[in-house]
Amino acid sequence: MTAASGAVPEFSVLMPVYRGDTPERLRRAAESTTVEQQRRPAELVVVRDGPVPAPLEAELDRLARELPVPVVRVDLERNEGLPAALTAGLARCRHDVVARMDADDVSYPCRFAVQLPVIEAGADVVGSSMHEIGDDETRPLALRLAPVGRARILAVSRRRNPLSHPSVVFRRSAVTAVGGYEDVPLGEDYWLWVRLLQAGADVRNVAEPLVGYRVTSGAYERRGGMRMFRADLALQARLLRAGHVGFLQWAVNVGVRAGYRFVPTRFRRPAYRAMAGTGRR
Numbered sequence: 001m002t003a004a005s006g007a008v009p010e011f012s013v014l015m016p017v018y019r020g021d022t023p024e025r026l027r028r029a030a031e032s033t034t035v036e037q038q039r040r041p042a043e044l045v046v047v048r049d050g051p052v053p054a055p056l057e058a059e060l061d062r063l064a065r066e067l068p069v070p071v072v073r074v075d076l077e078r079n080e081g082l083p084a085a086l087t088a089g090l091a092r093c094r095h096d097v098v099a100r101m102d103a104d105d106v107s108y109p110c111r112f113a114v115q116l117p118v119i120e121a122g123a124d125v126v127g128s129s130m131h132e133i134g135d136d137e138t139r140p141l142a143l144r145l146a147p148v149g150r151a152r153i154l155a156v157s158r159r160r161n162p163l164s165h166p167s168v169v170f171r172r173s174a175v176t177a178v179g180g181y182e183d184v185p186l187g188e189d190y191w192l193w194v195r196l197l198q199a200g201a202d203v204r205n206v207a208e209p210l211v212g213y214r215v216t217s218g219a220y221e222r223r224g225g226m227r228m229f230r231a232d233l234a235l236q237a238r239l240l241r242a243g244h245v246g247f248l249q250w251a252v253n254v255g256v257r258a259g260y261r262f263v264p265t266r267f268r269r270p271a272y273r274a275m276a277g278t279g280r281r
Contacts, residue, residue: 010042011097011116011169016085018049018103023059025104025214028137032106033099034069038113041099045072047089050079083181083188090172090180099169106137106212114206115169124174124201125193127163128210137212144213146205153203157194158245159253163203165189167211174201186228187235194244225261232257 013033017026034044044067046060064071074092076085090098097119101107111128118126131140144164147156156162168189175181178195181188196203233254240250 010095011099011112012093012095013041013044013099013101014047014086014089014093015044015101015103016047016049016082016089017052017056017060018079018085019052019056021052021056021103023055026056026059027063029101029103029105029107030063030067032108033101033111034067036109037107037111038109039116041069041112042095043070043072043093045074045089045093047074047076047085049076049081049085081183083183086181086188090175093172096172097169098172100166102166102214104214104216105166106133106214108210108212111210112169114208114210118204118206119169119171122202123204125163125168125170125196126204126206127165127169128167128206128208130164130167130211130213131209132215133212134215140209140212141215143209146207148205148207150203153205154197157190157197158239158249161187161190161193163189163193163205164211164213166213184235184238186231191235191238194239194242198242198244229258229261232261 015029015033030044030046034040044063046063048057048060052060060073064073072092074088076088080088086100097116099112099115115126115128127146129146130144132142132144133140146164146167147153147162153162174196175192178192178199178201181192184191193203236245236250236253236257239245239253240247245253
């Protein structure tokens with residue numbers, strides 16, 4: 001399924017925005033992904049996932065006027081959720097190569113200068129390591145290490161998500177060939193990478209951290225509870241039915257997630273970081 005190598009002169013950035021985002025972080029994310037890049041995208045496709053507060057709407061308008069690359073607006077009348085927002089945005093991207101970006105993260109200036117040559121060399125998807133950041137992006141809190149090499153990515157994918165969604169650049173043609181984003185609560189990206197791997201796609205990571213992933217207040221509290229565990233169970237059932245994991249690995253995965261979702265919050269941060277391959281910065 002690997003695409004033929006060759007130059008990729010232009011690419012799109014796809015960024016969903018919803019009511020929980022803030023104008024300040026939206027602007028930081030947009031500028032870091034466009035004006036600050038050593039290799040700039042040809043367009044920024046922004047999907048407004050449902051109504052947003054007036055200050056956020058005003059910031060979207062300012063970005064469209066002020067950014068040095070064209071901004072394409074895709075406005076959904078109601079909040080549809082991330083899979084639907086990304087699907088709508090992909091349909092509006094003018095280029096086959098698409099970079100993902102979240103509206104509260106930061107792309108480092110060399111991000112696309114590092115990732116695009118990997119795509120040009122034939123990869124279908126390339127992610128990267130990420131720093132976890134708080135309000136002060138200059139002081140990383142932790143380093144989320146990405147597995148490198150197909151064998152390592154495959155091995156990790158049987159236990160956890162092998163690519164960090166906010167860091168990826170992919171070929172839209174490869175993603176749509178396996179059905180695109182499906183409505184898998186809290187796991188649409190993980191399920192997509194598994195389907196790509198099973199289809200023989202060239203899925204890669206680079207070890208260098210290229211994105212600052214924003215860890216907001218209360219992030220680890222929100223990762224606990226029965227709702228999250230039900231989502232875990234649904235995704236693990238898909239992996240089992242698809243033959244990506246065997247029964248023993250399924251049982252281990254469910255047990256690990258049960259422990260993680262229901263431990264007290266003060267233990268959840270180190271537990272999650274261990275599960276996600278996050279180490280000291």
